Amino acid sequence: MQKANVSERDNFTSEKMTFTLSGALLGAKRTIPLAISGFAIGIVFGVLARQAKLSFIDALLMSGLVYAGASQFVALSLWTAIPFPMTAIILTTFIVNMRHLLMGASLRPWFSKLSPWKVYTSVFFMVDESWALTMSDFAKGGRDAGFLFGSGFILYIAWVSSAVIGRTVGAWIQNPAQWGLDFAFTAVFTALLVGMWKGKSNLLPWAVAAIVAVAAAHWLPGKWYILLGGIAGSIVGAINDAK
Protein backbone atom coordinates (compact mmCIF):
# COMPACT_ATOMS: atom_id res chain seq x y z
CA MET A 1 0.00 0.00 0.00
CA GLN A 2 2.63 2.45 1.16
CA LYS A 3 4.85 1.38 -1.72
CA ALA A 4 2.15 1.94 -4.34
CA ASN A 5 1.62 5.47 -3.05
CA VAL A 6 5.32 6.23 -3.22
CA SER A 7 5.69 5.04 -6.81
CA GLU A 8 2.59 6.98 -7.87
CA ARG A 9 4.03 10.11 -6.38
CA ASP A 10 7.34 9.18 -7.99
CA ASN A 11 5.84 9.23 -11.48
CA PHE A 12 3.71 12.26 -10.78
CA THR A 13 6.50 14.49 -9.49
CA SER A 14 9.34 13.36 -11.73
CA GLU A 15 7.29 13.94 -14.92
CA LYS A 16 6.98 17.61 -14.06
CA MET A 17 10.60 18.18 -13.04
CA THR A 18 12.85 20.50 -15.02
CA PHE A 19 16.54 21.37 -14.73
CA THR A 20 17.20 24.95 -15.82
CA LEU A 21 19.74 27.73 -15.36
CA SER A 22 17.09 29.96 -13.78
CA GLY A 23 16.39 27.19 -11.26
CA ALA A 24 20.09 27.03 -10.42
CA LEU A 25 20.26 30.83 -10.07
CA LEU A 26 17.24 30.81 -7.74
CA GLY A 27 18.90 28.10 -5.62
CA ALA A 28 22.13 30.12 -5.46
CA LYS A 29 20.27 33.33 -4.54
CA ARG A 30 18.33 31.67 -1.71
CA THR A 31 21.59 30.23 -0.34
CA ILE A 32 23.57 33.50 -0.10
CA PRO A 33 23.09 33.93 3.70
CA LEU A 34 24.25 30.35 4.34
CA ALA A 35 27.16 30.83 1.95
CA ILE A 36 28.34 33.77 4.09
CA SER A 37 28.29 31.57 7.23
CA GLY A 38 29.98 28.79 5.26
CA PHE A 39 32.66 31.23 4.14
CA ALA A 40 33.45 32.19 7.74
CA ILE A 41 33.64 28.56 8.85
CA GLY A 42 35.80 27.81 5.80
CA ILE A 43 38.26 30.47 7.00
CA VAL A 44 38.47 28.62 10.32
CA PHE A 45 39.06 25.38 8.41
CA GLY A 46 41.93 26.98 6.49
CA VAL A 47 43.51 28.35 9.67
CA LEU A 48 43.22 24.99 11.43
CA ALA A 49 44.51 23.19 8.33
CA ARG A 50 47.69 25.18 8.69
CA GLN A 51 47.86 24.32 12.40
CA ALA A 52 47.48 20.63 11.47
CA LYS A 53 50.41 21.05 9.04
CA LEU A 54 48.45 20.50 5.83
CA SER A 55 50.24 21.90 2.82
CA PHE A 56 48.49 24.61 0.81
CA ILE A 57 47.76 22.12 -2.00
CA ASP A 58 46.42 19.51 0.46
CA ALA A 59 44.07 22.06 2.06
CA LEU A 60 42.86 23.18 -1.38
CA LEU A 61 42.38 19.60 -2.61
CA MET A 62 40.57 18.53 0.55
CA SER A 63 38.05 21.37 0.38
CA GLY A 64 37.71 21.07 -3.40
CA LEU A 65 37.38 17.29 -3.69
CA VAL A 66 35.87 16.18 -0.36
CA TYR A 67 33.76 19.30 0.29
CA ALA A 68 32.15 18.07 3.52
CA GLY A 69 32.78 20.36 6.49
CA ALA A 70 32.29 18.11 9.50
CA SER A 71 34.40 15.28 8.08
CA GLN A 72 37.16 17.71 7.06
CA PHE A 73 37.37 19.08 10.60
CA VAL A 74 37.50 15.53 11.96
CA ALA A 75 40.26 14.67 9.46
CA LEU A 76 42.29 17.68 10.67
CA SER A 77 41.99 16.49 14.26
CA LEU A 78 43.48 13.13 13.20
CA TRP A 79 46.08 14.57 10.80
CA THR A 80 48.98 15.06 13.23
CA ALA A 81 48.78 11.59 14.84
CA ILE A 82 51.86 9.38 14.48
CA PRO A 83 51.92 7.07 12.61
CA PHE A 84 49.71 8.87 10.10
CA PRO A 85 46.25 7.23 10.51
CA MET A 86 45.24 7.00 6.84
CA THR A 87 42.72 4.19 7.33
CA ALA A 88 41.12 5.85 10.37
CA ILE A 89 40.77 9.15 8.49
CA ILE A 90 39.11 7.59 5.43
CA LEU A 91 36.88 5.30 7.50
CA THR A 92 35.81 8.13 9.81
CA THR A 93 35.10 10.35 6.80
CA PHE A 94 32.82 7.64 5.44
CA ILE A 95 31.01 7.22 8.78
CA VAL A 96 30.56 10.97 9.32
CA ASN A 97 29.21 11.36 5.76
CA MET A 98 26.89 8.35 5.76
CA ARG A 99 24.02 10.75 6.40
CA HIS A 100 24.31 11.73 2.71
CA LEU A 101 22.94 8.28 1.84
CA LEU A 102 19.58 9.24 3.32
CA MET A 103 19.62 12.65 1.67
CA GLY A 104 20.40 11.08 -1.70
CA ALA A 105 17.70 8.46 -1.21
CA SER A 106 15.16 11.21 -0.61
CA LEU A 107 15.98 12.75 -4.02
CA ARG A 108 14.83 9.64 -5.89
CA PRO A 109 11.16 10.62 -6.37
CA TRP A 110 12.16 14.03 -7.76
CA PHE A 111 15.25 13.26 -9.81
CA SER A 112 14.49 9.81 -11.23
CA LYS A 113 13.58 11.03 -14.73
CA LEU A 114 16.54 13.40 -15.12
CA SER A 115 19.62 12.38 -17.09
CA PRO A 116 22.16 10.53 -14.92
CA TRP A 117 24.95 13.02 -15.56
CA LYS A 118 22.81 15.89 -14.22
CA VAL A 119 21.93 13.88 -11.11
CA TYR A 120 25.42 12.57 -10.42
CA THR A 121 26.99 16.01 -10.98
CA SER A 122 24.43 17.71 -8.73
CA VAL A 123 25.00 15.29 -5.84
CA PHE A 124 28.74 16.02 -5.83
CA PHE A 125 27.80 19.53 -4.60
CA MET A 126 25.09 18.33 -2.20
CA VAL A 127 25.60 19.32 1.46
CA ASP A 128 23.18 19.36 4.40
CA GLU A 129 22.26 23.00 3.83
CA SER A 130 21.62 22.84 0.07
CA TRP A 131 19.68 19.60 0.43
CA ALA A 132 17.50 21.09 3.20
CA LEU A 133 16.78 24.26 1.19
CA THR A 134 15.96 22.23 -1.92
CA MET A 135 13.57 19.91 -0.09
CA SER A 136 11.86 22.94 1.41
CA ASP A 137 11.56 24.53 -2.08
CA PHE A 138 10.06 21.32 -3.53
CA ALA A 139 7.64 21.10 -0.58
CA LYS A 140 6.44 24.63 -1.47
CA GLY A 141 5.81 23.65 -5.09
CA GLY A 142 9.21 24.22 -6.72
CA ARG A 143 9.85 21.75 -9.55
CA ASP A 144 13.26 22.80 -10.84
CA ALA A 145 16.00 20.29 -9.96
CA GLY A 146 18.59 22.93 -10.92
CA PHE A 147 17.88 24.42 -7.47
CA LEU A 148 19.98 21.74 -5.73
CA PHE A 149 22.90 22.32 -8.07
CA GLY A 150 22.81 26.13 -7.75
CA SER A 151 22.50 26.04 -3.97
CA GLY A 152 25.31 23.51 -3.62
CA PHE A 153 27.55 25.30 -6.12
CA ILE A 154 27.48 28.71 -4.39
CA LEU A 155 28.30 26.98 -1.09
CA TYR A 156 31.16 25.19 -2.87
CA ILE A 157 32.63 28.46 -4.16
CA ALA A 158 32.40 29.95 -0.65
CA TRP A 159 33.93 26.86 0.97
CA VAL A 160 36.91 26.46 -1.35
CA SER A 161 37.81 30.16 -1.59
CA SER A 162 37.58 30.64 2.19
CA ALA A 163 39.80 27.59 2.81
CA VAL A 164 42.45 29.11 0.55
CA ILE A 165 42.21 32.47 2.33
CA GLY A 166 42.23 30.89 5.80
CA ARG A 167 45.20 28.68 4.96
CA THR A 168 47.11 31.78 3.77
CA VAL A 169 46.06 34.14 6.57
CA GLY A 170 46.84 31.38 9.07
CA ALA A 171 50.50 32.25 8.46
CA TRP A 172 50.13 35.10 10.91
CA ILE A 173 48.42 33.09 13.62
CA GLN A 174 51.27 31.47 15.52
CA ASN A 175 49.48 29.51 18.23
CA PRO A 176 45.72 29.07 17.71
CA ALA A 177 45.27 27.41 21.13
CA GLN A 178 46.41 30.66 22.73
CA TRP A 179 43.31 32.34 21.27
CA GLY A 180 40.99 29.42 21.97
CA LEU A 181 40.84 28.54 18.25
CA ASP A 182 41.53 24.87 18.96
CA PHE A 183 38.05 24.87 20.55
CA ALA A 184 36.40 25.97 17.26
CA PHE A 185 35.79 22.35 16.18
CA THR A 186 34.12 21.47 19.45
CA ALA A 187 32.04 24.66 19.41
CA VAL A 188 30.82 24.08 15.82
CA PHE A 189 29.88 20.46 16.50
CA THR A 190 28.18 21.44 19.76
CA ALA A 191 26.09 24.07 17.95
CA LEU A 192 25.21 21.61 15.16
CA LEU A 193 24.10 19.10 17.82
CA VAL A 194 21.74 21.68 19.32
CA GLY A 195 20.09 21.89 15.88
CA MET A 196 19.80 18.09 15.72
CA TRP A 197 18.11 17.77 19.11
CA LYS A 198 14.66 16.28 18.50
CA GLY A 199 13.65 15.72 22.13
CA LYS A 200 14.01 13.17 24.93
CA SER A 201 14.44 10.28 22.48
CA ASN A 202 17.96 11.61 21.77
CA LEU A 203 18.96 11.46 25.44
CA LEU A 204 19.78 7.73 25.75
CA PRO A 205 21.66 7.26 22.43
CA TRP A 206 23.66 10.47 22.92
CA ALA A 207 24.51 9.51 26.52
CA VAL A 208 25.70 6.09 25.31
CA ALA A 209 27.76 7.73 22.54
CA ALA A 210 29.33 10.11 25.08
CA ILE A 211 30.14 7.41 27.67
CA VAL A 212 31.60 5.00 25.09
CA ALA A 213 33.63 7.82 23.49
CA VAL A 214 35.06 9.05 26.81
CA ALA A 215 35.95 5.48 27.86
CA ALA A 216 37.47 4.68 24.45
CA ALA A 217 39.46 7.92 24.40
CA HIS A 218 40.85 6.99 27.81
CA TRP A 219 41.70 3.33 27.12
CA LEU A 220 42.44 3.15 23.40
CA PRO A 221 45.15 4.85 21.37
CA GLY A 222 44.39 7.32 18.58
CA LYS A 223 40.95 8.60 17.73
CA TRP A 224 38.98 5.40 17.38
CA TYR A 225 36.62 6.74 20.06
CA ILE A 226 34.73 8.61 17.30
CA LEU A 227 33.83 5.41 15.46
CA LEU A 228 33.11 3.39 18.60
CA GLY A 229 30.99 6.10 20.24
CA GLY A 230 29.16 6.84 16.98
CA ILE A 231 28.35 3.21 16.26
CA ALA A 232 27.29 2.44 19.87
CA GLY A 233 25.11 5.55 20.11
CA SER A 234 23.41 5.09 16.74
CA ILE A 235 22.62 1.40 17.34
CA VAL A 236 21.09 2.22 20.73
CA GLY A 237 19.12 5.01 19.07
CA ALA A 238 17.79 2.70 16.35
CA ILE A 239 16.75 0.05 18.92
CA ASN A 240 15.18 2.77 21.05
CA ASP A 241 13.21 4.03 18.02
CA ALA A 242 11.92 0.55 17.19
CA LYS A 243 10.29 0.21 20.63
Place this chain on the structure above:
Amino acid sequence: MQSETLTLITILGMALVTYVTRAGGFWLMGLVTPSPRTEAWLKQIPGAVLVAIIAPTVLASSLAETLAALATVLVAIRTKNVLIAMVVGVAAVWLLRLILK
Protein backbone atom coordinates in the same frame (compact mmCIF):
# COMPACT_ATOMS: atom_id res chain seq x y z
CA MET B 1 55.99 14.38 9.20
CA GLN B 2 54.02 12.38 6.64
CA SER B 3 54.93 12.11 2.99
CA GLU B 4 53.14 14.10 0.30
CA THR B 5 52.08 10.91 -1.45
CA LEU B 6 50.46 9.49 1.68
CA THR B 7 48.46 12.65 2.35
CA LEU B 8 47.41 12.87 -1.30
CA ILE B 9 46.18 9.26 -1.28
CA THR B 10 44.32 9.96 1.99
CA ILE B 11 42.58 13.03 0.51
CA LEU B 12 41.64 11.13 -2.67
CA GLY B 13 40.31 8.30 -0.47
CA MET B 14 38.25 10.78 1.56
CA ALA B 15 36.92 12.30 -1.69
CA LEU B 16 35.99 8.89 -3.08
CA VAL B 17 34.13 7.60 0.02
CA THR B 18 32.36 10.97 0.39
CA TYR B 19 31.19 10.90 -3.23
CA VAL B 20 30.01 7.30 -2.70
CA THR B 21 27.82 8.52 0.20
CA ARG B 22 26.44 11.37 -1.95
CA ALA B 23 25.66 9.26 -5.02
CA GLY B 24 24.97 5.96 -3.24
CA GLY B 25 21.63 6.81 -1.62
CA PHE B 26 20.06 7.90 -4.92
CA TRP B 27 21.58 4.93 -6.74
CA LEU B 28 20.49 2.36 -4.12
CA MET B 29 16.93 3.66 -4.01
CA GLY B 30 16.71 2.84 -7.70
CA LEU B 31 17.43 -0.81 -6.85
CA VAL B 32 15.94 -1.60 -3.44
CA THR B 33 13.99 -0.06 -0.60
CA PRO B 34 15.96 0.03 2.71
CA SER B 35 14.27 -1.65 5.67
CA PRO B 36 12.73 0.67 8.28
CA ARG B 37 15.33 -0.60 10.76
CA THR B 38 18.24 0.40 8.48
CA GLU B 39 16.63 3.78 7.88
CA ALA B 40 16.19 4.32 11.63
CA TRP B 41 19.86 3.50 12.19
CA LEU B 42 21.10 5.84 9.43
CA LYS B 43 19.08 8.69 10.93
CA GLN B 44 20.78 8.20 14.32
CA ILE B 45 24.32 8.34 12.99
CA PRO B 46 25.04 12.09 12.59
CA GLY B 47 24.03 12.98 16.17
CA ALA B 48 25.82 10.02 17.73
CA VAL B 49 29.02 10.68 15.77
CA LEU B 50 29.06 14.38 16.70
CA VAL B 51 28.49 13.51 20.39
CA ALA B 52 31.36 11.00 20.26
CA ILE B 53 33.68 13.61 18.70
CA ILE B 54 33.10 16.28 21.34
CA ALA B 55 32.53 14.13 24.47
CA PRO B 56 36.21 13.65 25.54
CA THR B 57 36.95 17.39 25.13
CA VAL B 58 33.73 18.59 26.74
CA LEU B 59 33.47 16.06 29.59
CA ALA B 60 37.00 14.88 30.30
CA SER B 61 39.56 17.64 29.65
CA SER B 62 39.11 20.61 31.99
CA LEU B 63 36.47 22.87 33.52
CA ALA B 64 37.15 25.62 30.93
CA GLU B 65 36.08 23.35 28.04
CA THR B 66 32.99 22.08 29.90
CA LEU B 67 31.78 25.61 30.73
CA ALA B 68 32.59 26.94 27.25
CA ALA B 69 30.58 24.09 25.69
CA LEU B 70 27.69 25.00 27.98
CA ALA B 71 27.91 28.64 26.80
CA THR B 72 27.95 27.41 23.18
CA VAL B 73 24.79 25.34 23.77
CA LEU B 74 22.94 28.28 25.35
CA VAL B 75 23.88 30.66 22.51
CA ALA B 76 22.98 28.04 19.87
CA ILE B 77 19.55 27.51 21.47
CA ARG B 78 18.92 31.25 21.68
CA THR B 79 20.24 32.41 18.31
CA LYS B 80 19.97 29.18 16.24
CA ASN B 81 23.14 30.44 14.55
CA VAL B 82 26.14 28.09 14.37
CA LEU B 83 28.57 30.88 13.54
CA ILE B 84 27.65 33.10 16.50
CA ALA B 85 27.67 30.07 18.82
CA MET B 86 31.15 29.14 17.57
CA VAL B 87 32.52 32.65 18.16
CA VAL B 88 31.06 32.75 21.68
CA GLY B 89 32.42 29.26 22.44
CA VAL B 90 35.93 30.17 21.32
CA ALA B 91 35.87 33.47 23.24
CA ALA B 92 34.54 31.68 26.34
CA VAL B 93 37.26 29.02 26.32
CA TRP B 94 39.95 31.68 25.82
CA LEU B 95 38.63 33.73 28.76
CA LEU B 96 38.02 30.72 31.04
CA ARG B 97 41.51 29.35 30.42
CA LEU B 98 42.94 32.71 31.56
CA ILE B 99 40.71 32.84 34.66
CA LEU B 100 40.89 29.19 35.73
CA LYS B 101 44.62 28.80 35.24
